[in-house]
Amino acid sequence: DTAVSQTPKYLVTQMGNDKSIKCEQNLGHDTMYWYKQDSKKFLKIMFSYNNKELIINETVPNRFSPKSPDKAHLNLHINSLELGDSAVYFCASSQDLGLVSETQYFGPGTRLLVL
Amino acid sequence: AQTVTQSQPEMSVQEAETVTLSCTYDTSESNYYLFWYKQPPSRQMILVIRQEAYKQQNATENRFSVNFQKAAKSFSLKISDSQLGDTAMYFCAFMKMGDMRFGAGTRLTVKP
Numbered sequence: 001d002t003a004v005s006q007t008p009k010y011l012v013t014q015m016g017n018d019k020s021i022k023c024e025q026n027l028g029h030d031t032m033y034w035y036k037q038d039s040k041k042f043l044k045i046m047f048s049y050n051n052k053e054l055i056i057n058e059t060v061p062n063r064f065s066p067k068s069p070d071k072a073h074l075n076l077h078i079n080s081l082e083l084g085d086s087a088v089y090f091c092a093s094s095q096d097l098g099l100v101s102e103t104q105y106f107g108p109g110t111r112l113l114v115l
Numbered sequence: 116a117q118t119v120t121q122s123q124p125e126m127s128v129q130e131a132e133t134v135t136l137s138c139t140y141d142t143s144e145s146n147y148y149l150f151w152y153k154q155p156p157s158r159q160m161i162l163v164i165r166q167e168a169y170k171q172q173n174a175t176e177n178r179f180s181v182n183f184q185k186a187a188k189s190f191s192l193k194i195s196d197s198q199l200g201d202t203a204m205y206f207c208a209f210m211k212m213g214d215m216r217f218g219a220g221t222r223l224t225v226k227p
Contacts, residue, residue: 031213041154041204043217056214088158094213102148102167102210106160 003027004107006091012113013081021076021110023091031055032074033104034066035090043090049074050096081114088112117142117209121218128197129226135182136192136221138207144168147211149183149190154220155203163205166190197225 004025013019025032033056034046047066048056054066063079078085091107119140128134140149151163166174166183173181178195194201202225207218 033213033215041220043206043220045215048213050213090160092160096213103150103162103165104210104215105162106152109158109160111158 004091004093004105006089006107006110008110009108010111010113012115014115015081015083017081018077018079019081019112020078021089021091021112023074023076023107025072025091025093025105025107027093027095027105029093029105030071030096031094032068032071033092033094034074034076035092035106037088037090037109039087046076047074078112081112083114086112086114117144117147117211117214117216119207119209119216119218121205121207121221123221124219125222125224127224127226128194130197130199132197133193133195134197134223136194136205136207136223138190138192138218140188140190140207140209142188142209142211144211147209149181150208150210150215151179151181151190151192152206152208152217153201153203154206155200160206164192194223199225199227201225 031050033048037043049068052068065077067075088109092104094104147168149166153161164176182191204220
């Protein structure tokens, strides 16, 4: 009965590879997010989608491309991985953008290590 | 852009004592939300408490309470009767229309 799930939990890969991280929420929420937590534990928003529409797109390299096949899923695809991409990536969801409910629920995180 | 500042990188407290974590933020908005999230070693992000900016009453959740000073743009978290399980990173966050900004975090250690 996990609310927000991410796969995989751990991902070790070589520089230059392409990888995807999947996120699914079973809360019936309209909005989903991706965050990056660096080695110093700093959390920064990367993207948000509301009803499959891109709402927030922070200054993120275009090697990162979010894909939302439906409201319950927001996947993160990363091309040409670089050492600096090593981090923990969190998916989150909320009912909406804060008009009705503001609370964001986070997934367990995916630790990405680029060698 | 909104910024969130947590000036205490690390804090420690004895079990059963009370500790207060500081947070300040900068915004020109009048309506927004503030949160404290906890991240234990398991790295799961857990919501501790939230506050709507339009509410003057400070939020409380069991042993956790906040001191929200809107004019001063201050949002501190008080943990009463600290327990060993409270050991974690604590993040203060500001949110407006789904755009959430986090502080750098405070690492709290509860000592037996």
